[in-house]
Amino acid sequence: MNSMETSADTPQMDVYNRIWLSIAERKLKPGTRLKEEQLAEIFSVSRARVRQALSALEHDGLVTLVPHRGAFVSQPSTEEARDIFFARRTIETSLVARLCAAATADDLARMHAHVEEERAARAAGDTKATILLSGGFHLLIGELAGSPYLWEVLRDLVSRTSLIMAMYQTRSQADCGPDEHAEVLEAIRNADAARAQHLMDHHLDHLEGKLDLDDTTEETNDLRDILS
Amino acid sequence: MNSMETSADTPQMDVYNRIWLSIAERKLKPGTRLKEEQLAEIFSVSRARVRQALSALEHDGLVTLVPHRGAFVSQPSTEEARDIFFARRTIETSLVARLCAAATADDLARMHAHVEEERAARAAGDTKATILLSGGFHLLIGELAGSPYLWEVLRDLVSRTSLIMAMYQTRSQADCGPDEHAEVLEAIRNADAARAQHLMDHHLDHLEGKLDLDDTTEETNDLRDILS
DNA sequence: GAATAAATAATTGTAGACAATTTATGTCGC
DNA sequence: GCGACATAAATTGTCTACAATTATTTATTC
Numbered sequence: 001m002n003s004m005e006t007s008a009d010t011p012q013m014d015v016y017n018r019i020w021l022s023i024a025e026r027k028l029k030p031g032t033r034l035k036e037e038q039l040a041e042i043f044s045v046s047r048a049r050v051r052q053a054l055s056a057l058e059h060d061g062l063v064t065l066v067p068h069r070g071a072f073v074s075q076p077s078t079e080e081a082r083d084i085f086f087a088r089r090t091i092e093t094s095l096v097a098r099l100c101a102a103a104t105a106d107d108l109a110r111m112h113a114h115v116e117e118e119r120a121a122r123a124a125g126d127t128k129a130t131i132l133l134s135g136g137f138h139l140l141i142g143e144l145a146g147s148p149y150l151w152e153v154l155r156d157l158v159s160r161t162s163l164i165m166a167m168y169q170t171r172s173q174a175d176c177g178p179d180e181h182a183e184v185l186e187a188i189r190n191a192d193a194a195r196a197q198h199l200m201d202h203h204l205d206h207l208e209g210k211l212d213l214d215d216t217t218e219e220t221n222d223l224r225d226i227l228s
Numbered sequence: 229m230n231s232m233e234t235s236a237d238t239p240q241m242d243v244y245n246r247i248w249l250s251i252a253e254r255k256l257k258p259g260t261r262l263k264e265e266q267l268a269e270i271f272s273v274s275r276a277r278v279r280q281a282l283s284a285l286e287h288d289g290l291v292t293l294v295p296h297r298g299a300f301v302s303q304p305s306t307e308e309a310r311d312i313f314f315a316r317r318t319i320e321t322s323l324v325a326r327l328c329a330a331a332t333a334d335d336l337a338r339m340h341a342h343v344e345e346e347r348a349a350r351a352a353g354d355t356k357a358t359i360l361l362s363g364g365f366h367l368l369i370g371e372l373a374g375s376p377y378l379w380e381v382l383r384d385l386v387s388r389t390s391l392i393m394a395m396y397q398t399r400s401q402a403d404c405g406p407d408e409h410a411e412v413l414e415a416i417r418n419a420d421a422a423r424a425q426h427l428m429d430h431h432l433d434h435l436e437g438k439l440d441l442d443d444t445t446e447e448t449n450d451l452r453d454i455l456s
Numbered sequence: 457g458a459a460t461a462a463a464t465a466a467t468t469g470t471a472g473a474c475a476a477t478t479t480a481t482g483t484c485g486c
Numbered sequence: 487g488c489g490a491c492a493t494a495a496a497t498t499g500t501c502t503a504c505a506a507t508t509a510t511t512t513a514t515t516c
Contacts, residue, residue, distance in 0.1 A: 036468070046501055051468090055280065059287055068468055068507045080376075087377045090322045098318075148308075149315045153381055264498070274471060279499090296477045296498055 015043045016053040023062050023073060024135070024159050025128050026166040034063065034071040061160055074163060078213045081164045085208045088157050092138065092204065093197045095145040096184060100193040107144045111185050114140055118181065135162065137181045161207075168211040180206065243271045244281040251290050251301060252363070252387050253356050254394040262291065262299040289388055302391060306441045309392045313436045316385050320366065320432065321425045323373040324412060328421040335372045339413050342368055346409065363390065365409045389435075396439040408434065 019039075022028040034054065040047045054071045057063040064074045076084070099107070114137055121129040135158040142154035180203045187196035247267075250256040267278045282299045285291035292302045304312070327335070342365055349357040363386040370382035408431045415424035 037466095047468095048500065048502095052283070055283070056287065059284065069509090070468065083375050083377045086375050087381075090319065090326075090375075090378065094318045094322060147311050147314050147318075149311045149385075150318065153315075157377075265496095275498095276470065276472095297479090298498065 015039070015045060015049060016056050018043065019053060019057060020060075020062065020159065023166075024162045025131060026162065028073050030073050030075040030163060030167045032073045034073065036070070060156055062163060075167060076160065076164055078168070081168060081211065081213055082208070084157060084160050084164060085204055088138075088154075088161070089201055089204050091150060091153065091157070092141065093200050095141055095147075095150065096188060096196040096200045097193040098145055099141060099188050100191045100196050102146075103144065103188055103191075108185070108189055110144070111137075111140060111188070115182050115185060131162065134181075135159075164211065165207075168213055170210075170212045243267070243273055243277055244284050246271065247281060247285060248288075248290065248387065252390045253359060254390060256301050258301050258303040258391060258395045260301045262301065264298070288384055290391060303395060304388065304392055306396070309396060309439065309441055310436070312385060312388050312392060313432055316366075316382075316389070317429055317432050319378060319381065319385070320369065321428050323369055323375075323378065324416060324424040324428045325421040326373055327369060327416050328419045328424050330374075331372065331416055331419075336413070336417055338372070339365075339368060339416070343410050343413060359390065362409075363387075392439065393435075396441055398438075398440045 019028070019034075028034075036047050036050045036054070039050045043050070054063055054065065058065045058071070061076075062074055063071050065071050114133070118130065118133045118137065121133055138158055139151065139154055142151040145151075180199070184196060184199045184203065187199055247256070247262070256262075262282065264275050264278045264282070267282075268275045271278070282291055282293065286293045286299070289304070290302055292300050294300065342361070346358070346361045346365065349361055366386055367379065367382055370379040373379075408427070412424060412427045412431065415427055
């Protein structure tokens with residue numbers, strides 16, 4: 001019942017997941033063009049399957065579909081980036097507050113185990129796992145809050161955040177840092193709702209602060225976008 | 229810049245919107261089978277377009293796609309129904325609190341105009357408009373909060389709520405009632421965040437309370453589901 | 457030599473046909 | 487007459503070929 005696994009049963013979900021993962025891991029950079037035929041060959045599926053996957057990814061905001069031009073890894077604007085963080089603060093501060101009142105011993109154990117896993121991955125220098133686990137902590141909070149719907153929303157927000165980080169991150173490293181997660185966990189353990197909310201809010205602010213969201217230097221790879 | 233209009237530009241979005249509207253208006257009842265060819269003929273489009281629209285509707289939780297059996301208007305379970313209301317409370321209470329601090333005179337005017345419109349529609353006995361406007365008030369709050377992302381989430385939640393109401397509503401009438409909306413608006417006007425949050429929370433509770441979410445009498449139209 | 461315009465090439469969008477699966481109908485045996 | 491099995495119909499899932507659009511290259515003219 002691990003909610004991290006994103007059911008790779010059907011072939012079409014497989015191509016969706018593989019592209020999703022590549023974007024979440026930041027191997028596919030924003031602005032990258034995704035040709036349908038090329039993807040079809042890589043994954044050994046028909047072009048129709050690729051189109052379905054791309055359509056779903058567009059719905060999740062990870063790729064942008066331009067009519068008669070093709071699919072590109074999305075390049076969220078600074079406004080959109082700020083909006084995503086706003087939405088995360090709105091939802092996640094509410095959820096941690098609720099968790100303070102409702103968390104079971106088992107919940108706390110799972111969160112503790114997760115933070116340890118994050119530490120281990122970071123210590124081992126496994127950047128791929130670090131990025132995934134870092135977002136996974138936030139998803140775990142959504143899961144423990146007991147709302148499948150909000151968990152889906154959070155999954156969407158976390159993956160979009162990954163894209164935003166890939167685009168606007170200038171200084172320092174990629175992930176949240178397990179220390180702040182540990183602090184939030186400690187507040188939840190103490191059932192200190194106000195502190196947990198404050199810490200989560202601050203944590204997301206910290207993440208947003210790492211970004212270069214000044215509108216002046218809209219970086220891009222696409223010559224089309226550079227040369228007006 | 230009215231956010232209620234759901235861009236019916238492309239043909240595929242048109243069929244999506246027309247089905248979406250029929251469900252939101254509760255003309256299409258939960259469990260109704262949606263044959264692709266039939267829809268294709270009705271809308272005078274190819275079956276591929278219908279499939280795209282159905283796929284998008286499934287992603288929004290309004291339609292359930294069963295492999296090799298077809299598409300059906302979703303029949304959300306009582307757990308899912310409660311989850312939707314939980315999500316709405318989580319998000320909307322946060323948003324009204326924020327609005328209390330940030331609402332401009334223009335914002336207040338728009339909300340006031342909307343409540344009046346609701347009253348007029350209800351007085352005129354226009355049930356279709358009443359249902360739409362009733363959800364529209366909640367969407368307006370999302371819009372004025374200035375978060376396009378959360379507005380999209382709210383739109384999804386409101387349409388799912390409409391489906392839930394169609395399924396589980398037993399007594400009294402369909403919509404929210406403009407009086408409670410007016411009360412919320414009054415609290416926002418007075419910048420009383422705590423009261424606004426409380427009223428919104430109570431309002432959604434009231435809505436949920438109108439439903440018959442006892443798990444015992446899972447109503448359905450599909451013979452398959454009735455006769456095990 | 458530079459800019460514009462036409463032609464060619466590449467890519468996406470669409471539709472129609474075919475295959476796989478499920479549902480309904482009819483028949484045979486009991 | 488009732489139930490199980492086989493056959494037929496209907497519906498969905500998938501793929502391939504073709505049309506529409508856009509990008510690139512080449513040729514022509516100023």
